[in-house]
Amino acid sequence: MKERTIQIIKYFISNQEDVTFQQLSKEFQVSARTLRNEVNKINDFLAQRKIGSIKNERGKGLKLITDTEKKSELLTVFEEWSEFIYFTPEERLFDLILASGLGKQATYLYAKEADYQVSKSTLDDDMRRVRQLLYKYSIDIVSIPKQGLVLSGGERTIRTMLFDIIVKFIGLVDYQQNEVDESILDKILFTYIPRKTFYQLDEIYNRKISAWEENIYRKQVLMFTAIWVSRFNLGNTIADTLSENAIFNESEILDFVDAVMIEFKLICSLNERKYIAFILESFNKKDMNNSIEWVQAQLLTIQLIQHVEKETKIPFSRREERLYEGLYKHLTGLLHRMKTNFQVFNPLTENIASSYPEIYEAVVRFAPTIEEIVKNEITQDELAFLAIYFSTSESRINQELEYIFKVAVVCNHGTATAHLLAENLKELFSVEVIAILSSRELTVLKKMDVDLLFSTVRLEQKTLPTLLLNPILLEKDKRRIKEFLIEYQHLRRVVNEPRNGTSLLFSLLGIIEASGGTVTKEVYQKVEQTFKNHQLKINQEEIQPMLEDVLNESGILLNVPATNWEQAIEKVATPLITAKVIEPKYVTAMIASLNEFGPYIVIGKNLALAHARPEDGVKELGISVMTLEHPIIFGHEENDPVKIIFCLAAVDSYSHLNIMKDIVALIHDEEKIKLLTEATTTSEFQKILYQSR
Known part of the structure; x- marks a missing residue:
């Protein structure tokens, strides 16, 4: 049996979906006619062994029809025919990289020639492709006598590369699937990292982190940990650069790492322990307040929400609390990962990009802002994760709000017919008919606030999106109207706002205090719950303090000398x-x-925001600011020297959001920074700082 025939059989064993001859042709780079001949040969082979057959169903495609038991028989046949089984070029590439990076035995090229049953020239081509693939990671693969193929590069980089390669070739590894359903790539992986390793790590994860969550973060934590364990057991460690007395905060991730070290009998340096915890922590998006990137993430979150809202015209600020929280946590982990050349895999990227194109493209256009901060490229997978938060928020907004189009109707069939058409449009669709006109009255449209035009006559001049209809709506007209409204949905308008009870809340609390009462935490919570019970929305952003509420005069220092x-x-x-x-x-x-x-x-030109983590000694929310007598070099390539510096003390991740928005505005206003640094009195400084109010 030819190599290609075996490759096609293997393809159908691992692929559970219908596939067309055109897709197969693209996969194997041969004509559809040749593939039909191959499928006929394969079906003869399968019929002889009564294993099943490849069926071609009209309108769907080809699929191997057989049960699990028969698939096992087929795999057994291939085991018996192992000397004839060839890896595809991609499978050989994957195997060569994993053998060099994770193999317990030395890997020699002459042995791989025999294993793959390919010529030396073919294997030479494979090695060239391997080197090309590894080049972007700054890793080389070399052949050393008595050692075989060896990866040459920094250990941190090699571990990240192996993770990246596995994710790109396989995706999310499912070590619990039936072996019959495994792909050849899965089998290659489990050759170098046994299933048992994943089961052991999974059990530790259950004990130390979570026994119930099942998501991509969990799977990728286990994958990277498995690579670490395998590389470490081969004697590959991270160079010691830390003092043995170095201290860092304990966490559930560190508990997990320590349990792994015990389970696999790893004797690791403090530096190795901190490294793996640092990488695994970047997958964890539960609580990132203990990360040094928290302020950068908050600034980016605010900028990203503002950017996407401006680009899409979707009022995301209406659902800012939950949107902000999700984005903030993800961005903190993302910054953490990007700084170590390490980003997560998203199996839904293509679906997100196609289902929410406007939001996804808006997020993509924001990517350079993130990349500028970390000096690294962000992947499409990570961008798709960010888009998910906005898509979810949009769905919530749509459930709360009602949208309409403002339209005009042009009809030359008489007043009664025109009004009937208008009433039918209002009954069946979310439209407000602003005017009913004849074709001679079109000039008045310029004075009207109208989004769309429905007409029963063909118009020569179209200043607005226009749809030609029958005067009495037919079913086909209704379908066309629906498609037309979808096409121009960006022109929709919000007509009903959620009832905002924030002002009422403030008034009620003021009455309580004016009458001699005290607004305690318990009283406030009871009032807030009463508002919720009556469907009155409280805008948390309006409740949060503004910059001028927190920055006292005593906290403004001007023209201060510092060395x-x-x-x-x-x-x-x-x-x-x-x-x-x-x-x-x-x-x-x-x-x-x-x-x-x-x-x-140093977050902007001449601007710094000094801060540490809330648990490092913050008692309450506060901020101070200082202009410098002489600019100070902080070591930032683009934004030095610093002329004005804020000091932020935050108690959590949300209560100072309005303050952060003011600081974000300063980042993009170099003229205001200049004026602030030139201020000579506190009152002048305050006037400039708050002048946009």
Whole structure:
């Protein structure tokens, strides 16, 4: 049996979906006629063994029709014929990379020639393709006497590459599937990382992180951990660069890592332990407040929501709370991953891009802003994840709001007929008929606020999207109207707003206080619940403090001398320490973070936002600001020197959202930054800072 015939049989064993001859032709690079001959030969082979057959159903395509038992028999046949089984070029590529990176035995090219049953020239071509693929990771593959094929590159990079290659070739690994349903690529993977390893890791995950969640984050955590365990057991470790006395926060991820070390008897350095925890933490989007990227993620979240809302005209700010929370957590993990050349796989990317094209494209156009911060490219998979949050928010908005089109009707069949058409349109579709006109009255349209035009006569001049209809609507007209409205749905208008009870809430609380009462936390919660019971929406954004509510006069320092960035941070934090908003250790944490992670607090041209994590010594929400007598170099390539520095003390991830919005506005307003740095009095500084109010 020829190599190609065996490849086609293997394809049908692993593929559960119908496939056309055209798809097969593209897959195997041969004509449909040749493939028909191959399928006939395969069916003869299958008939001889009474295993089943490949059926071609009209309108659907080809599919191997047999049961699980027969598939097992077929696999047994191939085991017996193993000397004739050839890997496809892609399977050989996958095997060569995994053999070099995860194989316990030395891998020699002459042995692979025999295993693959290919010529030396074919294997040479395969090796050229391997080198081309690894080049983008800055990894080489070399053949060393007595060692065989060896990957040459940094260990961090090699682990990331192996993860990336496995995800790209296989996707999300399902180690629990029936072996009969495995693809050849699955079999190759489990040759180098046994199923047992995944089962062991899964059990540890159940104990240390979650026994009930089943999502892509879990699967990818297990995949990367399996690669780490395999590489470590082969003697490949991360170089020690940390002090043995280094301290970092404990977490469930670290508990998981420690349990893995015990289970697999790994004796790891502190640096190795911190590295794997750092990578695995980037998959975790439960609570990222302990990440140093939290402020960057908040700034990006605000900018992204504003950008997508502007691009799509969808009022995402109406559902900002849940949208913000989801995006913020994902972006924090994303920044964490991108800085280590590590991004997650999304099996739904194509579906998201095709189902929500407007939102997806808007997110794609925002990508350069994210890439500029981390100096790395973001994948389409990660962009699709971001689009999911907006798509979900859009669905919630659509459930709350009613949309209409404002339309005009042009009809020359008499007043009664025109009004009948208008009433039918209003009854069947979400339209408001602004005017009923004859074809001689079209000039008045210029003065009307109209989105669309429905006409029973063909019009020469079309200043608006226009649909030609029968005066008495037929079923085909109704279908065409529906398609027409979908095409121009971006012109829809919101007609009913959710009842916003925020102003009423403030008025009611004011009455309570004016009458001698006290608004305690318990009282506020009861009032808030009463509003919800009566379907009155409270806009949490309006309740949150603004920048001017939190920034006191005593927190504004002007034209202050500082010799270096450390001293600048110490001085801008002084008002917050004096007001007992933060503890002195918060300043120490800010300086330590910059020493470890670089000038990440320089968020805009000449602008810095000093901060650390809430648990580093924050007592309550607060902010201070300082202009510098002389600009300070923080080490940022593009935004240095810093002329104005804020110090933010946040207690959580949401209560200071309005403050962050004001700071985001400053990032894009270099003229205002200039005016602020030139201010000589506190009142002048405040006037400039709040002038957009």
